[in-house]
Amino acid sequence: MRTITIKPLLDYYLWAPLALAGPDLVPEKDILLEIKNSFIVSQRVVQQDYLPASVLNHPRFYALEERTTLLPALIDAHVHLALDGKDFNRSRVMWDDRVSLEGRIRQELKEMISSGIGAVRDGGDCRGINLEARHLVESEQCPGPRIVATGQAIRAQGGYGSFLGLDYHNRAAIPVMVERIWASGADQLKVVVSGVVSFIEYGSVKGPLMQLDELRYIVSCARERNLKVMAHASSAAAVDLAVDADVDSIEHGYFARPESLKLMAEKQIAWVPTIIPVAVQAREPLLDLRTPLEIDVISKTYEEQIEKLNFALELGVPLGVGTDSGAGGVSHAHNLIEELMLYKAASLTNRQVLKAATSTNAGILGFNKEIGILDRGYRAALIAVQGNPLEDLEALKDVVVYLNPGS
Numbered sequence: 001m002r003t004i005t006i007k008p009l010l011d012y013y014l015w016a017p018l019a020l021a022g023p024d025l026v027p028e029k030d031i032l033l034e035i036k037n038s039f040i041v042s043q044r045v046v047q048q049d050y051l052p053a054s055v056l057n058h059p060r061f062y063a064l065e066e067r068t069t070l071l072p073a074l075i076d077a078h079v080h081l082a083l084d085g086k087d088f089n090r091s092r093v094m095w096d097d098r099v100s101l102e103g104r105i106r107q108e109l110k111e112m113i114s115s116g117i118g119a120v121r122d123g124g125d126c127r128g129i130n131l132e133a134r135h136l137v138e139s140e141q142c143p144g145p146r147i148v149a150t151g152q153a154i155r156a157q158g159g160y161g162s163f164l165g166l167d168y169h170n171r172a173a174i175p176v177m178v179e180r181i182w183a184s185g186a187d188q189l190k191v192v193v194s195g196v197v198s199f200i201e202y203g204s205v206k207g208p209l210m211q212l213d214e215l216r217y218i219v220s221c222a223r224e225r226n227l228k229v230m231a232h233a234s235s236a237a238a239v240d241l242a243v244d245a246d247v248d249s250i251e252h253g254y255f256a257r258p259e260s261l262k263l264m265a266e267k268q269i270a271w272v273p274t275i276i277p278v279a280v281q282a283r284e285p286l287l288d289l290r291t292p293l294e295i296d297v298i299s300k301t302y303e304e305q306i307e308k309l310n311f312a313l314e315l316g317v318p319l320g321v322g323t324d325s326g327a328g329g330v331s332h333a334h335n336l337i338e339e340l341m342l343y344k345a346a347s348l349t350n351r352q353v354l355k356a357a358t359s360t361n362a363g364i365l366g367f368n369k370e371i372g373i374l375d376r377g378y379r380a381a382l383i384a385v386q387g388n389p390l391e392d393l394e395a396l397k398d399v400v401v402y403l404n405p406g407s
């Protein structure tokens with residue numbers, strides 16, 4: 001795979017035999033892009049044989065190979081860079097070994113590039129390691145996708161997720177916490193409204209729920225600081241709470257009721273269903289650790305989630321894509337395509353799946369009208385893959401060019 005680092009202040013020409021252009025990813029042949037200051041400034045149809053000499057002789061002209069397709073880089077709207085996706089305890093021990101930790105994260109970021117991932121949103125960790133990862137990329141110490149960081153999460157009193165962030169003991173502590181998270185440099189605020197789905201008892205979610213008035217208070221404090229609120233909500237009740245409190249995105253959202261999805265469409269609250277972290281529990285190698293009852297519960301849980309995707313889209317819920325990579329069994333980078341294949345299993349069209357992973361996810365990350373679409377005025381965060389993903393999504397497994405426009 002070839003990485004083209006787009007340097008600000010320089011101009012580039014890129015010719016593609018096929019490009020998925022505009023918000024609807026319309027296939028267009030023989031596209032010539034002109035890129036200035038990292039942004040696409042013009043896009044026109046020119047057959048390769050008719051490219052002008054001024055373009056052909058330009059020092060930064062790139063022509064993509066036949067049978068490749070140019071499209072917006074993929075986006076993963078839910079990762080945890082602080083965790084390795086293999087061994088939770090080992091990941092945590094590594095937090096105190098800064099050299100190994102940074103080495104691992106550098107490697108994950110590299111693999112994200114190889115997988116065509118142009119941006120990720122990190123769902124937080126109690127040490128704020130995601131902020132350090134963002135710094136690595138922004139200070140150009142390490143190539144990687146653009147990172148939207150949440151720093152430390154806020155969780156319900158005595159609730160799930162001590163590795164994600166801190167809880168509060170009274171209402172008065174809430175504005176202080178939000179202020180501190182904002183001051184740490186977080187781009188969004190992560191709130192842990194509920195526990196996680198049980199793999200033993202179908203439909204059960206462990207741990208106490210956040211109180212509605214507290215969640216509303218957190219959201220209003222976040223708004224004052226211009227922070228979007230990313231809410232981990234894994235039960236029907238948790239989804240209702242999060243919708244009621246007007247969060248910006250609902251993460252996981254297992255067991256969400258149809259009425260809640262309707263409200264999400266009305267309020268334009270995004271949904272990041274994270275199916276793969278549950279699905280991998282019933283796949284090799286974790287499968288061998290499970291009892292038949294657990295496999296049944298796990299399968300029922302994620303299959304129910306898959307069934308709701310189409311319904312949510314039809315209602316108009318902004319449907320994003322996130323892998324929860326770093327969580328048990330979900331390694332970084334490679335699982336985004338696995339998540340997309342699960343969307344495919346929900347009989348979404350390839351175009352719908354691609355839109356979720358590009359333009360809708362860009363909106364969830366707060367990069368609306370900036371990345372996620374191949375068009376004039378957008379940043380050149382693009383990839384080329386072998387084949388055409390509109391015809392076969394598996395084409396996304398073969399990324400041949402990655403344009404890295406920095407941030």
Ligand SMILES: [Zn+2]
Nearest residue numbers: 078080123324
């Ligand atoms: Zn998460």
